[in-house]
Structures are given as C-alpha cells and as structure tokens.
Amino acid sequence: MVKKLSLCILALCMACMTTGLQAQELTDDVAFLRVGYQWNTVGFDVSGMDDLENNGVAIEGEYNLNLGGWLLGVSLEWARLVNDDDSDLVFYYLSPMISLKFLAAGGLYIGPGISARYMMSADTPSGVDEPDKEVDLWVNAVAGWMAPIAEAVYLDVQARFGWNLTKNQFEDVADIDNNYDYAVYVGIGTRTRSTGI
Numbered sequence: 001m002v003k004k005l006s007l008c009i010l011a012l013c014m015a016c017m018t019t020g021l022q023a024q025e026l027t028d029d030v031a032f033l034r035v036g037y038q039w040n041t042v043g044f045d046v047s048g049m050d051d052l053e054n055n056g057v058a059i060e061g062e063y064n065l066n067l068g069g070w071l072l073g074v075s076l077e078w079a080r081l082v083n084d085d086d087s088d089l090v091f092y093y094l095s096p097m098i099s100l101k102f103l104a105a106g107g108l109y110i111g112p113g114i115s116a117r118y119m120m121s122a123d124t125p126s127g128v129d130e131p132d133k134e135v136d137l138w139v140n141a142v143a144g145w146m147a148p149i150a151e152a153v154y155l156d157v158q159a160r161f162g163w164n165l166t167k168n169q170f171e172d173v174a175d176i177d178n179n180y181d182y183a184v185y186v187g188i189g190t191r192t193r194s195t196g197i
Helices: 002-016
Strands: 030-044 050-065 070-083 090-103 110-121 137-152 153-164 176-191
Touching: 030 070, 030 090, 050 090, 070 110, 070 153, 090 137, 110 153, 137 176
Parallel strands: none
Antiparallel strands: 030 050, 030 176, 050 070, 070 090, 090 110, 110 137, 137 153, 153 176
C-alpha cells in the first residue's frame, strides 16, 4: 500500500516541478480522455482471511464545465482488474463519476468526487461463484496537473483515491471490513466551447 501511495505522490511531484497552464488562462470547458492503472483492495472482516488484491487498466472519458476557477467534471470509466493471486479471476467495472475540482495556478487541480461502480461481469476459475453484479457508491479524492502542449490541447496527469461506502459486491463472499482503490492516469484534453456559466 505504501508503494502505491508513493507512486501517486511521485507523479504529482513531477507535475509540480514544471510550469504550465495558469488557472486564469482556461476560460472554456475542457474534455479529457485518460488511460490509467488501478490498485483495488477488498479487506474482509474475517480472522485469518487475506485481502482480495486486484489491479489493472482503466480508460476514462471526462467532460468538465468551467465554472471560473472550478471544474465540474462528469466522467465514465471502464476498468479491467485482475486478481494478484489468481490471474483467472478478472473483474470488469463501469463507473460514472461527478467531481468538483479547484483549478489553481500552474494547472494543478484538486477536489472531491462521487461515483457509482457497477460490476458488469467477472471471469472466475472453475468452481468459484461470480460475485453479485451490484452497484456500489464510492467517494473519491482527485488531484492532478494539466499543461498545454499545443493550441487548445493539454497533457493531463491525475491521481485518484476511492473509498467504497456501500460494499455490496463481495458481501456474498464474507463480511467486508473495507474496500478502497488507488489509480494513476495520463491523458489528453482539449478545449471545447464555453458554456458561459
């Protein structure tokens, strides 16, 4: 877990060492397409039972309304997570999210978000039941950096931490103590027309 958090912090530190977009320069809405990597942990409230560790790739599209120093983001993410101990155990998720990010000078942004994570399907080894296809409510913290690389085009680096509030998807396996994830994304953004908000 420390290694994962360190990776997220390192990505943000590298972004902070460069200069780029000033907050006042972004007056239009902006859309992003990101590719990322996720680490997901399910901790069970059962003595001696190991945590369920999954990781894998994610693709996210996000549209941000520019609210004058704040970005109201609406995104949709697809993720494919593979179990660390058994590569035959694969989970597929679809997650819509809403976030509100404060855009600071230098292109840095930070803010909270809320998402609904739906388990679309799961590939399971023979004899293992597929988890329930439930929707879980997550709260998220996002932080990132964007900088112009061409006219109306931005490079974006983002880190996200998520915490599962409802814990529905693995409750048929055992009582769940906690479920959280970390993710790091890299993407490209482009300005779109201004909403005038």
